[in-house]
Amino acid sequence: MKNKSTNLAVVSNKTFEATKVVNLNHYDISSALQTTLDFNKLIQNFSSKVASMVPHSAYVYTNKEFGLEIKNGVFSRHSCSYALKVEDQTLGELKLMRSHKFDIADLELLETLLCCLIYPLKNATLYQQALRMAYTDPLTQTSNRSAFDDYIKREISLATRHSKSLSIIFLDVDHFKHINDQYGHECGDVALTSVAKWIKECLRSSDAVFRFGGEEFVVILSETDLIGAELVAERIRNNIENHTMSYNMQAVNITASLGVSELRGNETVDALVKRADGAMYKAKKNGRNQVVLAF
Ligand SMILES: Nc1nc2c(ncn2[C@@H]2O[C@H](COP(=O)(O)OP(=O)(O)OP(=O)(O)O)[C@@H](O)[C@H]2O)c(=O)[nH]1
Numbered sequence: 376m377k378n379k380s381t382n383l384a385v386v387s388n389k390t391f392e393a394t395k396v397v398n399l400n401h402y403d404i405s406s407a408l409q410t411t412l413d414f415n416k417l418i419q420n421f422s423s424k425v426a427s428m429v430p431h432s433a434y435v436y437t438n439k440e441f442g443l444e445i446k447n448g449v450f451s452r453h454s455c456s457y458a459l460k461v462e463d464q465t466l467g468e469l470k471l472m473r474s475h476k477f478d479i480a481d482l483e484l485l486e487t488l489l490c491c492l493i494y495p496l497k498n499a500t501l502y503q504q505a506l507r508m509a510y511t512d513p514l515t516q517t518s519n520r521s522a523f524d525d526y527i528k529r530e531i532s533l534a535t536r537h538s539k540s541l542s543i544i545f546l547d548v549d550h551f552k553h554i555n556d557q558y559g560h561e562c563g564d565v566a567l568t569s570v571a572k573w574i575k576e577c578l579r580s581s582d583a584v585f586r587f588g589g590e591e592f593v594v595i596l597s598e599t600d601l602i603g604a605e606l607v608a609e610r611i612r613n614n615i616e617n618h619t620m621s622y623n624m625q626a627v628n629i630t631a632s633l634g635v636s637e638l639r640g641n642e643t644v645d646a647l648v649k650r651a652d653g654a655m656y657k658a659k660k661n662g663r664n665q666v667v668l669a670f
Pocket of ligand 1: 514547548549550551552553555559560561562563564567588589590659663
């Protein structure tokens with residue numbers, strides 16, 4: 376509010392009318408952009424706030440760092456695009472489109488208005504980077520236990536609401552203590568990173584892998600029943616067994632034991648995980664390097 380009255384107080388001469396309008400618009404845009412740290416909402420707000428000054432029919436915002444492509448509206452022949460950057464930090468690229476050409480006055484005004492977007496976009500970037508760090512295991516670069524807790528709750532409620540199947544795979548690396556003891560802790564770390572990579576090689580983009588604890592991983596397979604999940608688990612087991620890790624000129628063979636469970640009606644997260652963990656434990660008892668289904 377203080378800024379708004381400052382702008383009004385300063386603009387006393389009628390010749391500053393245009394500046395006043397722009398300043399007030401800037402204030403209005405800046406305020407609207409400060410209400411969110413979500414890229415989608417941020418770009419949508421910016422587009423709708425500037426639409427009366429720089430009319431456009433569509434926008435596309437791309438951000439390689441976060442793998443984003445946010446688009447909306449009717450795509451047209453003419454476009455202008457800006458690579459957004461502040462203090463050496465890239466903030467993505469924004470493109471506006473419409474059926475008639477953007478003239479120099481449009482572009483100048485748009486460049487001024489884009490200044491309002493830069494810092495909210497930087498804040499959103501910092502926030503999303505912090506969120507990603509909080510949810511990522513630094514060693515294996517898979518999602519961590521906190522991410523699992525959030526993700527599985529959402530997946531269970533979606534599966535229940537839409538009557539879709541949902542399965543999980545609980546994986547534990549075999550004799551991992553032996554790898555650490557024989558080749559050293561650093562080799563153990565490389566082994567965990569390799570296992571994470573080999574698991575990911577067997578998954579679809581809609582499947583999610585999490586480092587659950589020390590040498591334990593959990594895979595969440597949405598819209599997948601027990602038989603489908605067994606196939607994936609067997610593919611993962613096979614992929615791990617068929618790779619040989621080389622460490623300090625030594626060949627290290629790794630295997631894993633896997634337990635699979637499918638969500639039952641009204642089952643809690645803990646119960647679902649416990650059944651998969653129990654099945655994995657049976658796989659260990661049966662001789663390791665195998666997949667066991669939880670019934
Ligand atoms: N290098 C490394 N080791 C870890 C990490 N987290 C846990 N560990 C080790 O993983 C080992 C797990 O050992 P155990 O629980 O006895 O299991 P295991 O040797 O895999 O035997 P089974 O599970 O019965 O096949 C321990 O030695 C932990 O110290 C890690 O981030 N890096």
